[in-house]
Amino acid sequence: MRDALLVVHGVPDDATPHGDFESAAIDALGSERARTASVFLLDPRGSGDAETALRDIRGHRSPAIYLKPVVLLADGVGRGGALERAVDGVWDILKNPEAPPGLASKVERLRQRADAMAMTAPEGDTQLAFRILRFMATREAVYEPEPTIESPSGYRYPPLDPFVGGDVDRPDVGELLASLESDHRVLEGQFAARAYACTHCGCGFLNFVEVCPDCGSANLVEDETVHHYRCGYVAPLREFRRGNSLMCPKCEKELQHIGVDYDKPSPIYDCNECRLRFPEPEVTTACYRCRRITPPESQVQRTIKSYVVSPFGFNAARYGLDSLFVSVLQKRMQLFEYGVFKQFLAAEANRVERYPPATSTLVVMYFDQIEQIYLELGSRSRELFEEIAVELSSIVRESDLLSSRNESLFLALFAQTSIEQVRPAVDRLRATVDNLLRVALKTPPSFTVAVHPVGDDLDVDTVVAELVAKGGSPIGSRS
Ligand SMILES: [Zn+2]
Ligand SMILES: [Zn+2]
Ligand SMILES: [Zn+2]
Secondary structure, three states: OHEEEEEEEEEOOOOOEEEEEEEEEHOOOOOHHHHOEEEEOOEEEOOHHHHHHHHHHHHHHHHHHOOEEEEEEOOOOOOOOHHHHOOEEEEEEEOOOOHHHHHHHHHHHHHHHHHHOOOOOOOOOHHHHHHHHHHHOOOOEEEEOOEEEOOOOOOOOOOOOOHHHHEEEEEEOHHHHHHHHHHHOEEEEEEEEEEEEEEOOOOEEEEEEEEEOOOOOOEEEOOEEEEEEEOOEEHHHHHHHHHOEEEOOHHHHHHHOOOEEEEEEOOOOEOHHHHEOOOOOOEEEEEEEOOEEEEEEEEEOEEEEEEEHHHHHHHHHHHHHHHHHHHHHHHHHOEOOOOHHHHHHHHHHHHHHOOOOOOOEEEEEEEEOOOOHHHHHHHHHHHHHHHHHHHHHHHOOOEEEEEEOOOEEEEEEEEEOOOOHHHHHHHHHHHHHHHHHHHHHHOOOOOEEEEEEOOOOOOOHHHHHHHHHHOOOOOOOOO
């Protein structure tokens, strides 16, 4: 196994051998030797900083580099630091001159999974979210959040931290994971904690302060109140103190037994700035990062989650976040970017309003739970997507525009065509696609289609939201 190991030094130009290991400098990660190594070793006592080296490895664009197993050489003193939790393994080389047996098999499993994903664009994987997804998909792990003061959000995921670098303004991994779960459904999240975050900047470090309701000062004195039964006088405890005993400042009698002579109702506050006396202060929160002051109820309450890759996510890790279906469709016809499509649509609405009886039709198509295709068919998903793509392309003419907002939602603009002219083709499409799905799958996704005339009162985002909300139920059309 030794020749498959490569020590990575944290400084440029340093390729001094490390004992009997070969080594490479951190700026040689693009080399053939680095690409073909099975494992990268980091030596915390070596030249340069092991954290920096790990960040450079995970920050690399090539999956052959950033997916590589990284093992930390320990020196007999377990530090238990974040670095140990961020790497794929720790090897105490003083105690075990040979690599521990579990390590070799783990590394081999990782290498096979990484190889399955290594096909990539020549420029590498440019999208951070995609690199993180691929990394997670090659490691069968649950990614647990860990409270930390080193990340502005207050939480980190140690193995994923090296992907975002070390500075304070780095992207927040937690938010990125949340979007991979909610927008792409490639992760499954489990509740781990609730936390407040600043509504302005997302920082998790908030100072909860009690302030004067009148002047807003935090310079307050809190005291217990004493209520003297006999004369009814109520004042802060400190006004009753005489040495070790309590005397009523109003009637000059001594107070001896709580519950008999006096009681202590709720506490009382005095503002040292404006001298106001009040029973209950207001609470505000001050952000440690942007320093803005906000009432707690206006701050964001976030759910911090642990994550695993969803079955859908393993496919996305292999084929790309932009989805297999979209790439299959794109081979057959031009898909316009959603923003561009909306501009065309607005222009068409204008034209239609201006030159009656011009008429155009918008068709929105939605697959509810399209991941079911990946779940049931795995690598055979492509064939079904090809068949659906054939049907879709059969109704769209050269002059029509097609767009997708994600791989579940497609929009087509049929120019110079009325609803009545479009409807037979749409009905046929719906029936054919529905049939394809039903034949291929035990739990087929539902395929719904909405048809709308293009005009001033058409708001495409509302149409899409309605269609997605209705999900599986059959959709009628607005006429
Ligand atoms: Zn005040
Ligand atoms: Zn009294
Ligand atoms: Zn803030």
